[in-house]
Amino acid sequence: MPVEIRIPTVLRPAVGGQSVVKAEGQTIGELLGSLAVEYPAISGQVIGSDGAMHRFVNIYLNDDDVRYLGKLDTKVAEGDVVSILPAVAGGSD
Amino acid sequence: MGVLKISRELVTRMISHALDEYPLEACGLLGGDAEVAKEVYPARNDAASARVYTLNPLDHLKADRAAEAAGHEIIGVYHSHTHSEAYPSQTDVAQAPDPGWHYVLVSLKRRHPVVRSYRIEAGTIVEEDVVEL
Numbered sequence: 001m002p003v004e005i006r007i008p009t010v011l012r013p014a015v016g017g018q019s020v021v022k023a024e025g026q027t028i029g030e031l032l033g034s035l036a037v038e039y040p041a042i043s044g045q046v047i048g049s050d051g052a053m054h055r056f057v058n059i060y061l062n063d064d065d066v067r068y069l070g071k072l073d074t075k076v077a078e079g080d081v082v083s084i085l086p087a088v089a090g091g092s093d
Numbered sequence: 094m095g096v097l098k099i100s101r102e103l104v105t106r107m108i109s110h111a112l113d114e115y116p117l118e119a120c121g122l123l124g125g126d127a128e129v130a131k132e133v134y135p136a137r138n139d140a141a142s143a144r145v146y147t148l149n150p151l152d153h154l155k156a157d158r159a160a161e162a163a164g165h166e167i168i169g170v171y172h173s174h175t176h177s178e179a180y181p182s183q184t185d186v187a188q189a190p191d192p193g194w195h196y197v198l199v200s201l202k203r204r205h206p207v208v209r210s211y212r213i214e215a216g217t218i219v220e221e222d223v224v225e226l
Contacts, residue, residue, distance in 0.1 A: 009194075090184050090188045092182050093144045
């Protein structure tokens with residue numbers, strides 16, 4: 001059951017320049033795992049060595065932030081769209 | 094040297110947003126193609142602070158979709174410095190998410206707002222020209 005994953009510009013070089021890829025999995029974590037198998041260069045860029053989502057990445061399942069769902073255990077279904085976005089922050093300090 | 098091409102109307106909208114949010118920092122995204130900005134997408138600053146900003150992720154998602162629907166993509170971010178110059182801070186550099194983006198600063202420190210744009214790659218700040226379309 002392939003699910004569409006939207007890739008931000010900063011990560012596109014790791015997936016051959018594509019803006020959208022498809023991956024297999026029942027959960028967000030499984031999707032990202034199969035994505036990393038197909039595109040090893042993306043390993044470590046979304047999920048850290050501790051196995052958790054990087055804090056400088058936001059992942060949306062359709063319109064919902066997965067941090068407020070089940071994080072990497074969030075279930076996905078056919079037709080869902082997963083969006084990976086860089087966290088954008090800064091300031092004058 | 095890089096360049097950001099942008100219309101006066103879009104610059105005015107960024108400045109208006111910065112003034113509306115004052116004394117808090119305002120932030121938003123730029124949609125367009127490479128060096129040409131075609132749209133600005135004001136976003137909420139989740140930090141609600143005069144010194145830092147965290148761009149609301151849902152606003153980011155909506156801007157990303159709107160840019161794609163218009164045949165563009167997100168090409169940069171803007172935010173205001175309410176009491177400092179239009180130059181990236183250490184925080185800005187440390188948290189810059191994309192070396193391909195334009196980083197636009199709107200400074201409200203002086204009587205007239207100042208808008209400048211930069212590239213930030215591997216911790217190096219390079220100012221670019223802002224050219225009016």
